[in-house]
Amino acid sequence: MRRYILRRLLQGLVLLVLVATIVFFLGRLTGNPVDLMLPEDATPEDRQALTETLGLDGPLHQQFGIFIANALRGDLGQSIRHRQPAVEVFFSRLPNTLLIVPGAMMLAVILAVPLGILSALYRGSIIDRVAGTIAVLGIATPHFWLGILLIYIFSVQLDWLPTSRMGDYRHYILPTVTLSTFLLAGFMRLIRSSMLEILDSEFVKLARIKGLSETIVVWKHCLRNALIPVLTLWGVFMGGLVTGAIVTETVFAWPGIGRLTYEAVIFRDYPLLQAAIIMDAVLIVLINLIVDILYAYVDPRIRLAE
């Protein structure tokens, strides 16, 4: 197991180096922050002065060399816009995102598990169709539009909830619901298909022949096995949550890492964009590593293969 973890860690490191390199060069292809920071009537002299102050005057390969050397020391540069270390800016916003992501995940699981099971158990029934419609809507509806719709209904028309921003518990409801829809739909369809496969398997038939109650068959034998692929995809979904947060946090004026990444893109804040994407990648790599380890424990076949 130790070798397995070590190998995954090394793979993660290689992945991070690749991500850092790609982000460094692709980010610079999209424009220069100096153009966006200066007013329309700035002179070439103004541009040159700001370029030098921001350290963007050297050749690209030289800038890349400095970036890699600093990155190895844990320094991902200083945010051009915030004039603070980019990693510091990222970590100052991360807790805000972590306030809604687990909630969204929990809400999605709480709703997806029973709906997925019911859909599988009553395949083709009205329940299955309703759940299927919810899933399709959840996947197809853009977060952006859903967020605005929820604000319009629950804040503007009904006046039940605040429109946006951080605050008391009521402020968490709309962003959490918005963020969870895509997860809910994905989880539900996954549980449904896994359940259908397992309900039809030999060991479930045996359990029924043995006279076990339907509740035990479904909840103990089927669900445990149906959750294995869900666990595998949990890591992938977490990545989706981080990118989904960009939209949700923008609509709900939530000062998290999603919006920070969006702002970094808009303002061509290269160091911040690099830091945000690299740190997001670190998070996703770590989550996937944890999932893989858990998976190895849940499914003994993984360990046997090892």
Add this chain to the structure above:
Amino acid sequence: MKKYCGLLKRCLVLALAWIPVTMAAETQEGTLVVAIDTLGAQSMDPIQETRSAHAHYQAPMYDALVGFNFEKGGKGPGVAERWEFAKDGLSWTFYLRKGLKWHNGDPLTAHDVKFSLERTMSKESISSRKAALRRDVKSIEVIDEHTVRIYTNGVQVDFPENLSRATSGQEGQLMPKKYIETVGAEEFRKKPIGSGPWKIVKNVPGDRIEYEAVDYPHWRGTPHFKRLILLLVPEESTRVAMVRTGEAAIASISPEALKEVKAAKMKVVSVPGTMQAIYQMYGLYLPESQKNPLADKRVREALSLAIDRQQIIDHVMYGEASWPLPFDIFQYSADTDTERWRKWSREALRYDPKRAKQLLAEAGYPNGFELKFANFAMAGTPFMSQIGLVITDFWSRVGVKVKSTHYEFGSFAPLLLGEQKQLVGVVSMYRTAGRPVAAPRFYTTFHSRSDHHLLGRGNDCPELCKTFDELHKAVTVEQDPVKRAEKTNRMIELVSDAWFAVPIIEGMGYWAVNPKKVGAFKPIPGRHEFGDVFERMPRPEQKPWQ
């Protein structure tokens, strides 16, 4: 008796000094909440901001050396109540208001002015005009506590404008010398103090900035609200919803939201003269461009005549825009005969498709020609690309075949630099921001050494280009106001008649207002941001909206 009289006098002075303080404090109530689309770098250190967002969030707490003309727009008295141009044209003397103080109680003096300008020009500053200021300023001399003299490199006629937020920059914002030297720059950024009518309470990056009104009469106006909160809400629909629900009193909006805002019975405040949407043409001075139809002045004029500006004002801008004056000229422009140019623009910028077709035919293009168009919107003015779409439609109606490419501005901007090889013969959208002085923007667009250099560059500087360069120089060094106005008008005439950069509409800054949360107020013409207006906003019961 004499002793009692003295005591009585002292008591009276104390009482009189106390009255305005308590009056100010008593009349300050409630919280003014404003939702805006950007807080820029959200740094409370003026030298860490480059763009106009400073006028949203730094302006409430920092005064500028030169202020506003609140009625007309453009510059007016600031911390300096007046200024004088030296007879030799090589220095400006600024006379400061007396009795001003920083939020910690220290007096604001000429030493602070010198310190602030030097800090703005320092290496650590990313101020957008740092280079220009370093080039223009030779030295700064403190004459006395309330007088400061700035010696310039050569004649700098427009120097005071560059120290006013009316012009754009944060360069004129004043910072406390003694405080920064005592606590250091890092601590100053954490606990900043200014001399404006609002003191900072809390700065939460990416979320909000909270201020508290000063409890003494302020020269810019003593705030009517006790607290001010600026919320960063990037999504416009959310900002509009916040005003509808009363979570915010005011929100910045774009013309696209005007219909919704009016339908929801909210008020719309339009700030006149904040920008001009224009189109401009590149590289037509080059010898290889002379076969391009756009090299013919008649074709360029025809393109303008083909545009129905009133349609754009009515339907794209929902009536909340106005007929433009010539390129970069606004009602509040200095040294300009605006009445003359108003008449000119009504006639020259008219919609006359028949004449447009006639001019195209005269130029040898009766069946039109192919035109490459780069469409994009710049930050804060998303409606530009919509206008771009509409003008291409107008052009196709007179037979011009428009090949349009849409850009995100960040990817278009690099094409403007250097030789502009990819832009030769291309027409693009652009804008001018509302500025009281025309010369700097004319330089950026037309001068042979500028970025855009629409009239020529280096050795490729034809007659028109040379004439412009000479005239521009003459405008910037002319000390006689009458002669300067005359030369400015000639410069406007020159570029207006060339049709290389053509105004489409004069845009406004738009705000949605909940009339139950804030009373009636007037914006400053040309300044979209409200950082210098918050203290003048009454509570709804003080001045209800009509």
